[in-house]
Amino acid sequence: MPDIHATAIVHPDAELADDVCVGPYSVIGANVKIGAGTTVAAHCVIEGHTRIGAENRIFQFCSLGAIPQDKKYAGEPTELQIGDRNTIREFCSFNTGTAQDVGVTRIGNDNWIMAYVHIAHDVQLGDQTILANNATLAGHVQVGDWAIIGGLSGIHQFCKIGAHVMTGFQSHVSQDVPPYMTVSGNPLSVHGCNVEGLKRRGFSAERIARIRQMHRLLYREGLTFAKAQEAIAALSAADPQGQQDIERMVSFLAAASRGIVR
Structure with missing residues (x-):
């Protein structure tokens, strides 16, 4: 049976795996499902149609x-x-989706989400x-x-953050950020590729060189956005391994x- 503290309130229709642990004064609603090995600490509220792995x-x-902070809901x-x-640290708030989009807010696997993050x-x-800490993702954002989203950063609604991006402390993100880039500031600017992060994830020198070439085409060659797209697409013919x-x-x-940060 789940290990539920005597002061916690768990709706009888909630579905908890046998080894779930629920701490003091937490409240879990009727439409919640929680998977094996998950721990819920004290004073948490888990409600709505929520599925936790x-x-x-x-x-x-x-x-x-x-419910979402959306007047149309x-x-x-x-x-x-x-x-x-x-890992979901203290005072985080995640809302459900809306009918105007896919209707689902999704959090993937193996994420490290620090205190006071709003999704x-x-x-x-x-x-x-x-x-x-205090990173804020507005509605419809894709990451x-x-x-890596820096502390106290704000991501404007509908923005897309590419894979392997790093945003610095207090970044103001109001346009899409292409994969592999490092950005920071208000107004936001691109400072190069996230080379250190790529090295830590096992990217070879050849892969990083190709990513740097894409960065140059986007940000250093004076090309229009359309011409930069064409030049990057043409790289695959010359470098099948970097495809x-x-x-x-x-x-x-x-x-x-929303246009890319340039």
């Missing part, structure tokens, strides 16, 4: 699955889905990300795998909806 660590005073049964092995409705957060990274960049640039 296995081996997550949810620290005290978190609010997960509350009219009580639709939207969802919050959290994957496996995430708004319909956010799509990938795997292996780090969100530092790629391995991205995965090139295709990731080409796909991101083609889908950029």
Whole structure:
């Protein structure tokens, strides 16, 4: 049976795996499912149509699955889905989705989410990300795998953050940030590639050189956005081994909806 503290309130319709641990004074609603090995600390509220996977660590005073902070929300049964092995620190707030989007706020696997992070409705957060203290993701934001969002950074609604991006402390992100880039500031600017992060993830020198070449085409050669896209797409013919990274960049640039930070 789950280990539920005597002061916790767990709705009888909630579905908790046998080894889930729920701390003092936490409240878990009727439509919540929590997977094996997940721990919920004291004074947490988990409500709404919320699905939480296995081996997550949810620290005290978190609010997960509350309705979206969107005036258009009219009580639709939207969802919050959290994957496996995430660390969710104190005072985080994650909202469910809205009917105007996919209806689901998704958190992937193996994310490290620090205190006071807010994840708004319909956010799509990938795997292996780090969100530092007080990072705020507005509605409909998309964050790629391995991205790092600096403390006190704000991400404007509908923005896309590419895979392996790093945003610095107090970054003001109001446009899409292409994969592999390091950005910071207000107004936001690109400072180069996230080379140190790529090295830590095992990227070879050849892969990093190709990523740096894409950065030069986007930011250093004076090309228009359309011409830079063409030049980056043409790299795949000359470098089949770097095709995965090139295709990731080409796909991101083609889908950029708010323009990219330049």
